[in-house]
Amino acid sequence: MIYDIPNAKKLAFFINTVKIYNQKLGIQLKMGLVKEVIKEIGNKSREFYEFVLPPIDMYRYENSLKLVIDIPGFSKEDIKLTLCEDILSIKAQRKINEKESESLISNQRPNIIDKKIRIPIEINQGEEKIESAKYENGIITLIIPVTKKGKYISIE
Numbered sequence: 001m002i003y004d005i006p007n008a009k010k011l012a013f014f015i016n017t018v019k020i021y022n023q024k025l026g027i028q029l030k031m032g033l034v035k036e037v038i039k040e041i042g043n044k045s046r047e048f049y050e051f052v053l054p055p056i057d058m059y060r061y062e063n064s065l066k067l068v069i070d071i072p073g074f075s076k077e078d079i080k081l082t083l084c085e086d087i088l089s090i091k092a093q094r095k096i097n098e099k100e101s102e103s104l105i106s107n108q109r110p111n112i113i114d115k116k117i118r119i120p121i122e123i124n125q126g127e128e129k130i131e132s133a134k135y136e137n138g139i140i141t142l143i144i145p146v147t148k149k150g151k152y153i154s155i156e
Contacts, residue, residue: 039104054090054113058120064131065121065144071113072138079135081142083128088142090115121146 059066067088071079074092082089092113121144131143 054115056117060120060146062146064146065119067119067140067142067144069140069142070138071135071140073110074113074138076135079140081133081140083123083130083144085125085128086119086121086123088117088119090117119144 054069054071056070057068059068069090071090071092074094078092078094080089080091090113094111096111123144127147129145131145132141133143134141
């Protein structure tokens with residue numbers, strides 16, 4: 001069989017073009033997969049932080065309990081605190097810009113926080129009082145007055 005040289009060159013060129021296209025397509029598919037994996041890792045870490053956050057420090061003083069709650073990245077208006085007996089409820093939800101979310105590659109910061117903690121003082125329902133609540137630089141500082149229960153007993 002005799003091959004037509006110009007057609008063989010065209011065929012070889014076509015085959016090389018298809019190979020190059022397949023390589024580029026493979027790279028694009030791999031990059032798309034890598035972006036999806038990175039996005040999923042970000043989502044899982046964000047979900048983890050939404051579960052464990054916010055970190056809270058408590059300080060017990062003679063007449064009060066001070067709570068320091070780290071909740072950066074939320075505006076004061078997005079945070080809701082409630083105290084019912086000895087349960088403090090912390091809820092926060094960040095407003096997400098839909099235009100920015102379309103180009104979001106990784107989102108590790110929490111969008112929602114919903115945590116309830118038991119505070120180590122006894123408070124009767126209807127007697128919940130907050131001395132002060134301040135939000136500054138991503139930190140909430142709560143001061144809860146402690147009423148002393150019981151009676152001092154002197155020992156002879």
